Amino acid sequence: MPTASPSSVAESALAPHGEGAAGDRAVQQNLAASWPADLPAADEKELLTAGCGLLRADATGIGRARWPTVFPDSGGSVAPAFSTVRFRIQAAIARRDGSPDKAVVHLVWAGTDRGGTFTDLRITDWHFTRTIKKGATTWTPQPRT
Known part of the structure; x- marks a missing residue:
């Protein structure tokens, strides 16, 4: 049976499923390294x-009223x-999405569903457009969609 070479082991920086919060730092580092920053720090924040x-609002139902256009039935x-x-939330990055006026927030998260099943390394993307309101x-x- 072949064994993993030291270089292939080093390339796998993701924490294994079920690692818990202790593995979140590795997930964040891997995500950030895989998709270099391209937004001003204030926009990213x-x-x-x-x-x-x-x-959080989508998954837990808490705070949906804050975004009535995203959650119209809130x-x-x-x-x-x-x-x-x-x-x-295990990891999160914000990056441009094809133009300076579009961005995507890429999130990796963990949660227990209503049936009691816990799953980590779930992925969700939220897309944004830059708008001007009252200057x-x-x-x-x-x-x-």
């Missing part, structure tokens, strides 16, 4: 904050798909 909030009661107790530039999340 704004996008990461919004992207993480959107993911006025009623929403049964969360994932538990807030066992939900965490201020902001990033607006796009509804999923």
